[in-house]
């Protein structure tokens with residue numbers, strides 16, 4: 001999977017070099033290419049934004065600069081996603097669908113946003129990570145990259161994605177996990193988990209998942 005990220009703040013993405021995503025990059029399982037929109041400014045001061053027509057607060061990113069940045073990375077199979085609070089809210093099914101794409105171009109706005117004309121011209125889909133406003137699309141783009149990358153073969157074990165919450169028809173939250181020590185602050189690990197009885201363990205986990213979902217996210221059971 002190739003991710004091209006169009007952003008004014010490429011350095012924000014350095015956190016992706018850590019942990020599991022960092023390993024996936026090192027192992028060439030995913031490729032994250034950061035494009036600084038500012039590099040496509042034609043102006044001697046490297047300006048990329050201007051005041052909004054019609055007035056109002058803040059600055060708007062110019063369409064020509066974004067278009068040139070897009071043209072530097074576009075491909076026939078690329079899907080262009082604009083990270084925006086106006087988009088469809090990301091969920092696990094959408095994540096799985098996106099993981100089947102070859103090439104994603106993620107466009108990150110900042111300030112008051114991007115001139116509508118270039119959005120109309122290049123964007124295939126708008127995605128939001130939730131109903132709140134952030135200072136830019138960079139954190140949403142990182143959320144998308146992380147969640148999608150987990151479904152790229154080899155990034156994590158297949159077992160990890162097949163059993164978890166929200167995945168493929170699994171509308172249950174996950175059962176609780178325990179590890180050593182067997183007694184912590186006087187509390188023992190549930191007996192069944194040290195019984196070695198795999199069928200009983202499976203049934204106990206299934207029941208726990210159901211009870212936890214009922215208690216914490218009952219609306220998931222209505223779907």
Ligand code: 4H3
Pocket residue numbers: 083084085108109110111112113114127128129130131132133134135136137140
């Ligand atoms: C996405 C982007 C929230 C989300 C975003 C989200 C700033 C987009 C600016 C940037 C525009 C104003 N905030 N919920 N903010 O996924 O460029 O909308």
